[in-house]
Each structure stands twice: as C-alpha cells, then as structure tokens.
C-alpha cells in the first residue's frame with residue numbers, strides 16, 4: 001500500500017489529523033492496534049478548548065459536538081467549605097470550553113473517516129516504522145497473519161504514551177523530561193444527573209476532588225488517592241462518602257449518587273520528549289507528552305500538535321514550502337510546555353502532597369488566597385484553561 005502520510009495510532013490525534021488532511025485532499029493510512037470498539041470504550045477526557053472545537057468543525061466532524069456538547073462559561077474551585085466561581089467568559093473576553101466526552105469525539109471522528117472513505121486498519125499487529133532517516137520511510141505490520149507494508153512520505157506517531165513510535169527513536173537522539181506525582185485519581189462514572197452544571201475542583205485537607213460530567217445524565221467524579229490504593233478497595237459507598245467529605249456541605253447534600261458504570265485509578269505524570277521529530281517521523285499527542293489531568297490539558301495539547309502538523313503538511317503538499325515542517329517540533333513544544341506549566345501549577349495548587357512541609361502548605365494556601373483576590377491572577381488561570389492561542 002502507498003500513501004502520503006502514514007499514521008500510527010487511531011486515537012483522537014491520529015484520527016483528527018487524518019480527517020483534516022483528507023478534507024484537503026492529502027492521502028493518509030491509519031494503523032491502529034486495537035478494535036474500533038475497544039478504542040471507543042475508553043473513558044478519558046471531556047473538556048475541549050474552543051480552538052479544539054474549531055478544528056473539529058474544520059475537519060467536518062463538529063456537528064454533533066455543537067448540538068450535544070455543553071458550553072461551559074465557568075467552573076468553581078471549592079476550598080475551606082466555600083465555592084468560588086472562575087468566570088471563564090468574563091475573564092477572557094468571551095471564550096469558553098465545551099464539555100464533550102472523548103468517547104463521543106472519537107466516535108464522530110470514526111464516522112467522518114467512514115464518510116470520506118478514509119483507511120483505518122484496525123488490529124494492526126507489530127506496527128513498526130522504518131527508513132525514517134532516509135526519504136523513503138515505510139511502516140510494516142501484520143494483519144490476519146499476513147505481513148503488510150505501507151510506503152509513505154512521512155510517518156506520524158500518534159500512538160499514545162506506550163506506543164512504538166517514540167520507542168523507535170535512538171535514545172541518544174532524544175531528551176526526556178518527567179515528573180511522577182505521589183498520588184493518583186480514582187474516577188467513577190455514574191448514570192446520574194451531575195451535582196453541578198459546571199465543574200467543581202475541590203481542595204481539602206483530605207485531598208483533591210473533582211465533580212465533572214459528560215452529559216446531563218452522566219457524571220464523572222474523582223478523588224485523589226495514594227498510589228498504593230487499588231480500585232477494588234473502593235466500594236461505591238466508600239467513594240461517595242469520601243468525595244462528599246472533601247466538598248462543601250451544600251454540594252455533598254445535593255449530590256445524587258448511583259452505581260458506578262466505570263471505576264479506575266489513573267496515576268498522575270508530567271512527561272515531555274524533545275524533539276518531537278526524528279527524520280521523517282513526527283510525534284503528536286500522548287506519544288510525545290503527558291500531563292496530569294488537573295486543568296484538562298491532555299487532549300487539548302494533542303489537538304495543538306495536530307494543528308501545527310496539519311498546517312505544516314498543507315504547506316508542504318500545496319506550496320512545496322517546508323519551513324513549518326522544519327519548525328514543527330519547536331512550535332509544538334513551545335505550546336506543550338505552557339500546557340505542562342499550567343497542569344503542574346493546578347496540580348500543585350489543589351492536591352495534598354504527602355511530603356509537604358508546613359512551609360509548602362502555607363504557600364499553597366497563599367497561592368489560593370491570592371488567586372481569588374486578584375483579577376489578574378484569575379484572568380491568567382482562565383486564559384490558560386480555555387486554551388492559549390495556537
């Protein structure tokens with residue numbers, strides 16, 4: 001098989017890039033290790049920046065998101081028994097975010113790929129990139145017991161943190177930056193009306209909590225837990241009891257609880273690899289960077305990589321201009337690091353660190369007090385949360 005851009009990974013990054021390029025007449029093949037049902041079954045992100053929403057529309061897959069997604073003009077931070085609102089729209093001069101589950105967004109992207117006749121090969125085993133330092137790269141894989149090959153001009157690694165793309169780059173050609181946090185998020189999904197129509201981030205002496213949602217009848221709640229905890233240690237009753245203890249009383253009292261339909265623990269990690277290019281292969285999304293979910297940057301950072309790469313590839317194919325191909329890694333990383341800074345800051349502000357000294361705790365409290373006493377500080381939070389310009 002021959003294509004222009006060979007993409008490894010059929011998650012949001014790979015599908016969005018493939019769809020955007022296809023709309024502009026550039027041919028792609030996506031190789032995905034799992035089945036479509038498996039990819040669609042993953043419960044992950046839910047808050048989209050306005051820039052991400054624009055990209056979905058440009059890819060001709062934004063219709064359902066615009067119909068069913070919920071525009072959020074603000075969110076709350078709960079601390080010391082009170083709830084304070086961050087007015088995203090007012091503080092940013094009119095920007096907001098859209099709450100729309102990653103599962104729904106991925107479904108829309110798959111439907112878009114089907115509609116245009118895009119090639120997405122599922123259950124592609126042992127995918128490997130080759131010839132990346134030359135000008136004839138190709139991907140090998142096995143499907144239904146047969147060895148296959150895709151020749152292409154460029155390879156894009158959109159295969160997430162555990163994928164093969166980044167691991168194919170010689171260690172001496174990359175630099176890795178990493179911080180692993182000493183806690184995780186225990187998340188529960190329930191078919192119940194959300195306790196609040198806007199997200200509530202809560203900080204408490206017992207730890208962080210988050211009341212999030214996916215739709216008017218689907219709630220997503222999280223609590224900070226030690227890394228040593230296991231999911232089966234937490235019954236639904238124990239989870240909701242702990243969640244309520246970390247929230248202001250009125251929020252806990254108003255909460256409708258129900259049986260969990262998904263429960264998992266996600267460890268928190270910050271990670272960046274530099275550069276995001278090796279020869280004719282580019283990395284995008286979780287393949288190149290991970291953030292802790294506080295601040296909802298993960299999926300949104302993936303979208304900004306896709307934006308830069310899409311425009312760089314358009315310039316290459318439509319005008320023969322390679323300047324943005326050569327600038328991709330630097331441009332993408334400049335924004336990735338801003339997302340890293342913001343996620344680290346929100347994580348540090350709102351979580352309990354087991355090794356925090358009295359000095360650290362006092363700084364944390366002062367940071368929060370300063371935030372709600374300064375419109376400039378709140379505006380900085382809001383500008384980062386709705387998404388910095390690409």
Ligand SMILES: Cc1cc2nc3c(=O)[nH]c(=O)nc-3n(C[C@H](O)[C@H](O)[C@H](O)COP(=O)(O)OP(=O)(O)OC[C@H]3O[C@@H](n4cnc5c(N)ncnc54)[C@H](O)[C@@H]3O)c2cc1C
Pocket residue numbers: 008009010011012013014031032033034039043044045046047102124127158159160161162163164266284285286287293296297298299300302
């Ligand atoms: C548990 C969890 C919760 C999260 N919650 C949030 C949140 O609340 N907010 C937020 O903003 N972000 C969140 N994220 C992050 C967000 O989901 C990711 O940033 C986003 O999925 C990145 O998209 P991606 O396409 O780059 O990578 P992925 O979604 O990881 O997709 C990569 C794809 O590549 C495929 N693949 C992997 N290896 C291979 C291979 N060798 N060959 C072929 N295919 C391969 C995988 O099957 C997968 O389909 C969460 C992530 C996790 C894991």
